[in-house]
Amino acid sequence: MDESLTSRQLTKCDECRFGAHIEWSELETSEVELLNTTRRTRSHRRGGTIFNQDDEPQGIYCVSGGYVLLWRIDAFGNETAFGLVGPAELIGYRSYFAEDRHAATARALTDCQVCLVPSRTMRRLLDGSPALVRRFLRTLARDPGPSDGLLLRAHQVPIRVRLVSLLLILRDRFGVRGPDDSVEFNLPLARQDIAALVGARAETVTRTIKELEDDGIAIFHGRHVDVPHLDQLYEIVGIDEPV
Amino acid sequence: MDESLTSRQLTKCDECRFGAHIEWSELETSEVELLNTTRRTRSHRRGGTIFNQDDEPQGIYCVSGGYVLLWRIDAFGNETAFGLVGPAELIGYRSYFAEDRHAATARALTDCQVCLVPSRTMRRLLDGSPALVRRFLRTLARDPGPSDGLLLRAHQVPIRVRLVSLLLILRDRFGVRGPDDSVEFNLPLARQDIAALVGARAETVTRTIKELEDDGIAIFHGRHVDVPHLDQLYEIVGIDEPV
DNA sequence: CGTACCGTTGAGGTGAGTCAAAGTAAGTGG
DNA sequence: CCACTTACTTTGACTCACCTCAACGGTACG
Numbered sequence: 001m002d003e004s005l006t007s008r009q010l011t012k013c014d015e016c017r018f019g020a021h022i023e024w025s026e027l028e029t030s031e032v033e034l035l036n037t038t039r040r041t042r043s044h045r046r047g048g049t050i051f052n053q054d055d056e057p058q059g060i061y062c063v064s065g066g067y068v069l070l071w072r073i074d075a076f077g078n079e080t081a082f083g084l085v086g087p088a089e090l091i092g093y094r095s096y097f098a099e100d101r102h103a104a105t106a107r108a109l110t111d112c113q114v115c116l117v118p119s120r121t122m123r124r125l126l127d128g129s130p131a132l133v134r135r136f137l138r139t140l141a142r143d144p145g146p147s148d149g150l151l152l153r154a155h156q157v158p159i160r161v162r163l164v165s166l167l168l169i170l171r172d173r174f175g176v177r178g179p180d181d182s183v184e185f186n187l188p189l190a191r192q193d194i195a196a197l198v199g200a201r202a203e204t205v206t207r208t209i210k211e212l213e214d215d216g217i218a219i220f221h222g223r224h225v226d227v228p229h230l231d232q233l234y235e236i237v238g239i240d241e242p243v
Numbered sequence: 244m245d246e247s248l249t250s251r252q253l254t255k256c257d258e259c260r261f262g263a264h265i266e267w268s269e270l271e272t273s274e275v276e277l278l279n280t281t282r283r284t285r286s287h288r289r290g291g292t293i294f295n296q297d298d299e300p301q302g303i304y305c306v307s308g309g310y311v312l313l314w315r316i317d318a319f320g321n322e323t324a325f326g327l328v329g330p331a332e333l334i335g336y337r338s339y340f341a342e343d344r345h346a347a348t349a350r351a352l353t354d355c356q357v358c359l360v361p362s363r364t365m366r367r368l369l370d371g372s373p374a375l376v377r378r379f380l381r382t383l384a385r386d387p388g389p390s391d392g393l394l395l396r397a398h399q400v401p402i403r404v405r406l407v408s409l410l411l412i413l414r415d416r417f418g419v420r421g422p423d424d425s426v427e428f429n430l431p432l433a434r435q436d437i438a439a440l441v442g443a444r445a446e447t448v449t450r451t452i453k454e455l456e457d458d459g460i461a462i463f464h465g466r467h468v469d470v471p472h473l474d475q476l477y478e479i480v481g482i483d484e485p486v
Numbered sequence: 487c488g489t490a491c492c493g494t495t496g497a498g499g500t501g502a503g504t505c506a507a508a509g510t511a512a513g514t515g516g
Numbered sequence: 517c518c519a520c521t522t523a524c525t526t527t528g529a530c531t532c533a534c535c536t537c538a539a540c541g542g543t544a545c546g
Contacts (some may be wrong), residue, residue, distance in 0.1 A: 077401050127373075399503075
């Protein structure tokens with residue numbers, strides 16, 4: 001096993017609480033301590049599986065480093081990705097609260113580190129903290145779930161637009177501002193992953209990318225993307241030009 | 244206003260609690276009494292609106308009679324229906340817990356009766372009943388939300404299959420067994436509603452219906468549908484024949 | 487009896503899928 | 517470190533399911 005991850009393993013959950021956006025921020029110090037002592041940290045290599053569709057949930061997973069892709073195979077055999085989760089975000093909570101098997105598979109897009117908060121701990125925390133419960137109610141209600149989470153799989157929206165929407169969504173996490181209004185991306189996504197996210201085939205993604213390159217809107221070099229003018233992305237998504 | 248509905252208006256929530264499947268079944272008698280005294284019952288004519296997309300939630304709505312369609316207009320202007328709700332089922336809870344405006348519009352498919360449980364009541368009930376909270380956590384986690392709730396909008400699934408899936412889903416509510424393995428439906432849905440539910444255009448629905456009729460799988464007379472052999476529906480959905 | 491909506495039918499276009507094959511990158515073992 | 521396997525990516529030719537636009541027949545309702 002690669003030790004590079006475990007060496008910079010975080011010792012306290014506090015260090016993970018990047019901000020108020022994570023659910024645990026509702027907890028008191030003593031409760032964070034419980035979280036801290038009962039959680040189980042695991043490292044995953046790129047491509048590894050955190051949990052599998054149809055597995056029985058063992059608790060809630062908290063990503064502390066790296067990125068994770070949530071995808072599922074639907075009743076008709078199509079692979080669909082519906083979520084990309086990064087540091088200080090939770091996964092697997094939906095199945096936990098649904099009291100049902102995992103509806104999705106979580107795959108490590110990069111080497112990553114994930115903590116499992118066991119069901120037993122979750123129960124104690126939820127019983128003791130109405131604030132945490134309220135927070136999870138809100139999270140669940142806002143989470144679009146294993147469906148078209150990214151609004152990327154709406155019908156009658158051309159792949160071109162969906163692809164550009166995806167870029168805009170990923171900008172916060174993987175985009176770096178360049179000179180003027182240019183942006184550079186380093187995506188942890190293979191073409192197939194992109195395809196699964198926008199609800200298309202890999203071949204179509206390739207072709208659409210080429211189209212965007214021809215129009216000078218986004219230049220792809222493998223997983224590196226150059227967007228010379230961010231405005232152009234918004235234009236495409238906004239007005240949905242008639243070709 | 245038509246009085247036929249108000250005349251058979253239910254006086255107690257108890258009479259509405261058709262079974263354990265409704266959230267209120269978690270409540271104690273005294274709590275049901277609170278529900279009973281603070282709820283506001285409203286009657287709606289067919290076509291009426293219970294709440295509108297982007298409205299501020301005022302509580303949770305409980306359908307006591309009739310059927311309601313949940314639909315929304317997405318960012319790209321497409322109308323999509325994602326839920327059909329009937330007696331003893333709740334609507335609007337997602338927005339309530341999300342602490343956000345309604346993500347959908349609720350339209351009465353039939354004349355119907357809906358009770359509003361005001362936010363104030365909800366707060367009191369939730370504060371007093373951990374069981375109710377747990378139940379709502381489960382409901383939210385299981386509810387696919389304003390997305391492809393019926394698995395009917397999956398990509399690469401032909402409209403024909405989606406339409407048949409819809410029939411199978413609606414069988415419990417609107418299907419009546421006939422002789423042998425035949426089923427009759429009386430749907431409260433216009434062609435456009437069906438189209439919005441399966442993610443297609445009304446014209447395409449018409450054409451697909453005609454196809455099903457030619458194959459003797461389902462005969463449509465307006466909103467009345469005859470299905471001579473239920474098995475055939477399962478066959479279509481199951482094996483997704485290669486034409 | 488007209489207005490308005492719903493439903494059907496037709497002609498025509500096309501975006502994206504499918505299949506197949508070649509090219510490229512990435513990881514494995516000797 | 518190179519040869520080999522395996523998986524990912526690109527390209528091309530072809531097909532078709534569904535959309536669009538437009539017109540017309542039905543049906544409900546004031």
